[in-house]
Amino acid sequence: MARVLVGVKRVIDYAVKVRVKPDKTGVVTEGVKHSMNPFDEIAVEEAIKLKEKKIAAEVIAVSVGPTQSQEVIRTALAMGADRGVHVEVSGKEYDLLQPIHVSKILAKLALDEKADLVILGKQAIDDDSNQTAQMTAAVLDWPQGTFCNKVEKTDAGLTITREIDGGLETIKTKIPAVLSADLRLNTPRYATLPNIMKSKKKPLKKITPKDLGVDTTPRIEIVSVEEPPVRQSGALVPDVDALVAKLKEGGHI
Amino acid sequence: MLSSNTRNLIRSGLLHRCKSTLVVAEHNNEALNPITLNTISAAKKIGGDVTVLVAGTKCGPASEAVSKVEGVAKVLVAENAAFKGFMPESITPLVLAAQSQFKFTHILAGATAFGKNVLPRVASKLDVSPISEIIDIKSDDTFVRTIYAGNAILTLRSKDPVKVITVRGTNFAPAAATGGSGTVEQAPAGEYASQLSEFVSHELTKSDRPELTSAKVIVSGGRGLKSGDNFKLLYDLADKFGAAVGASRAAVDAGYVPNDLQIGQTGKIVAPELYIAVGISGAIQHLAGMKDSKTIVAINKDPEAPIFQVADIGLVADLFKAVPELTEKL
Numbered sequence A: 001m002a003r004v005l006v007g008v009k010r011v012i013d014y015a016v017k018v019r020v021k022p023d024k025t026g027v028v029t030e031g032v033k034h035s036m037n038p039f040d041e042i043a044v045e046e047a048i049k050l051k052e053k054k055i056a057a058e059v060i061a062v063s064v065g066p067t068q069s070q071e072v073i074r075t076a077l078a079m080g081a082d083r084g085v086h087v088e089v090s091g092k093e094y095d096l097l098q099p100i101h102v103s104k105i106l107a108k109l110a111l112d113e114k115a116d117l118v119i120l121g122k123q124a125i126d127d128d129s130n131q132t133a134q135m136t137a138a139v140l141d142w143p144q145g146t147f148c149n150k151v152e153k154t155d156a157g158l159t160i161t162r163e164i165d166g167g168l169e170t171i172k173t174k175i176p177a178v179l180s181a182d183l184r185l186n187t188p189r190y191a192t193l194p195n196i197m198k199s200k201k202k203p204l205k206k207i208t209p210k211d212l213g214v215d216t217t218p219r220i221e222i223v224s225v226e227e228p229p230v231r232q233s234g235a236l237v238p239d240v241d242a243l244v245a246k247l248k249e250g251g252h253i
Numbered sequence B: 001m002l003s004s005n006t007r008n009l010i011r012s013g014l015l016h017r018c019k020s021t022l023v024v025a026e027h028n029n030e031a032l033n034p035i036t037l038n039t040i041s042a043a044k045k046i047g048g049d050v051t052v053l054v055a056g057t058k059c060g061p062a063s064e065a066v067s068k069v070e071g072v073a074k075v076l077v078a079e080n081a082a083f084k085g086f087m088p089e090s091i092t093p094l095v096l097a098a099q100s101q102f103k104f105t106h107i108l109a110g111a112t113a114f115g116k117n118v119l120p121r122v123a124s125k126l127d128v129s130p131i132s133e134i135i136d137i138k139s140d141d142t143f144v145r146t147i148y149a150g151n152a153i154l155t156l157r158s159k160d161p162v163k164v165i166t167v168r169g170t171n172f173a174p175a176a177a178t179g180g181s182g183t184v185e186q187a188p189a190g191e192y193a194s195q196l197s198e199f200v201s202h203e204l205t206k207s208d209r210p211e212l213t214s215a216k217v218i219v220s221g222g223r224g225l226k227s228g229d230n231f232k233l234l235y236d237l238a239d240k241f242g243a244a245v246g247a248s249r250a251a252v253d254a255g256y257v258p259n260d261l262q263i264g265q266t267g268k269i270v271a272p273e274l275y276i277a278v279g280i281s282g283a284i285q286h287l288a289g290m291k292d293s294k295t296i297v298a299i300n301k302d303p304e305a306p307i308f309q310v311a312d313i314g315l316v317a318d319l320f321k322a323v324p325e326l327t328e329k330l
Helices: A038-052 A069-079 A091-095 A099-112 A132-140 A193-199 A240-249 B004-018 B035-046 B060-067 B081-086 B088-102 B113-125 B231-241 B249-253 B284-290 B319-329
Strands: A002-007 A010-012 A034-036 A056-065 A083-088 A117-121 A144-153 A158-164 A167-173 A177-181 A204-207 A220-226 A235-237 B020-024 B049-056 B074-079 B106-110 B131-139 B142-147 B152-158 B163-167 B183-186 B197-204 B217-221 B244-247 B274-278 B295-300 B313-316
Touching: A002 A038, A002 A099, A010 A069, A034 A038, A034 A069, A038 A056, A038 A069, A038 A117, A038 A144, A038 A177, A056 A069, A056 A099, A069 A083, A069 A193, A069 A204, A083 A099, A099 A117, A099 A132, A099 B113, A117 A132, A132 A144, A132 A177, A132 B113, A144 A167, A144 B113, A158 A177, A158 B113, A235 A240, A240 B313, A240 B319, B020 B035, B020 B088, B020 B113, B035 B049, B035 B106, B035 B131, B035 B163, B049 B060, B049 B081, B049 B088, B060 B074, B060 B183, B081 B088, B081 B197, B088 B113, B106 B113, B113 B163, B131 B152, B217 B231, B231 B244, B231 B274, B231 B319, B244 B249, B295 B319
Parallel strands: A002 A056, A002 A117, A056 A083, A083 A204, A117 A177, A144 A177, A235 B313, B020 B049, B020 B106, B049 B074, B074 B183, B106 B163, B131 B163, B217 B244, B217 B274, B274 B295, B295 B313
Antiparallel strands: A010 A034, A144 A158, A158 A167, A167 B197, A220 B152, B131 B142, B142 B152
């Protein structure tokens, strides 16, 4: 029976149109709806499914971030994770925190908690890095199964179907391994009210990167965060003939 | 005392002399993936020597193609059964061996499923913070990339000694495929076979159409198509343009088309000359993948659809009437 560590990140809700701060230092996060990174919901769902199939014995949800990150840990607990670990990083230190730091934290926790699998989302929809799972696998020297579309436990390890550019690919990995969830891995469940109530009683440990011996010295400097160029709004055409005429005008036909 | 200007000049001059970039080529043992050419352009923009690493079970075609690319100084070839399936567990130690021999200042690959899978693993082993999917290069340590699904543009300065970067192909013109004369050498030898993972098989979507990320014209369908069969309307229209066909997440999730056709934040990023969005509302997630297209055409029956806010030409109409009519009139 395996132990699964699942990483969850609190991000601005996917449906929110973000606004860049006038001083170009970042985007406005105060007073903006946040929720669990959508790919992480899929990662949590997969971990819970493994538990339901009696492949996993325990699911530990981890989030690295400010105090509010505990909300997404509670969400994971309400979905079915057994306990949570909050690694507190806030303020300027969090603004400059990169996947390299998070991967070192997750790798250390994976070893401390004797995890056999680490499941993460393939990317966070705020920084769009798509790095943490690969880097966690590298720190641990474990195999990586990224962009997972399907994961099956076999006697020897895992058989993973991955989403790649030309279609799908199947690989086999040994366990322990690090996985990253793509959108089509599963459909995450909603937490029911009784489960939300129960989740409040589940254990949530709070630690810092320092407790884990992880150095969070910034690796980058933010030069600026700016609005993307705005497209000139175009014109509506009344019918297909007018559309064809416009395409001709533009030299497309 | 040197003025700070002079010091900067000396510093940048020294850096210029010392810069050298490794581009990890992407290929399928038969042909070079065109994004490698865009990545070589990015490498040239950084300055310094450009070396390209070709690893695989059969490297002849790709290494030959790469050696002729303008601006490539050297091609490192690693042909070995260990690289079957281009698994990151075996490619990573090879890149590290090349790095330890040649001390590159920059390591680049295209931001494809391959590049995104391998480069962060390499960066971690070098203890540096990788930089994903850059869209521009300001200097040898300052790069531009998008965050929040393309809704903000981040310019960052990397403090790491080695810059490990994936490159968004659509933002860099491809390097000329001829005119170069790179020397071909063997990559550092080593035991690269990994016991950790193993490639089994792949199931590739077969298509005679151009590849999505490099197509000049893309016809893309969304939930409005209502079924996979109805995508035939788009294939017929695409045939008139010699276009590739793409899809929104809604169309993929509904099973109308395979996932590798998905355009958006979590699918492919495209920037064709002409993008025709049919029955696509234009969610933030989708716009992230196509809003750099030169001309955007939207056909949608909902005049309030957000896609019309980015479309150059919009037609409010029932796609089941408008698309066949358009196909016929072209």
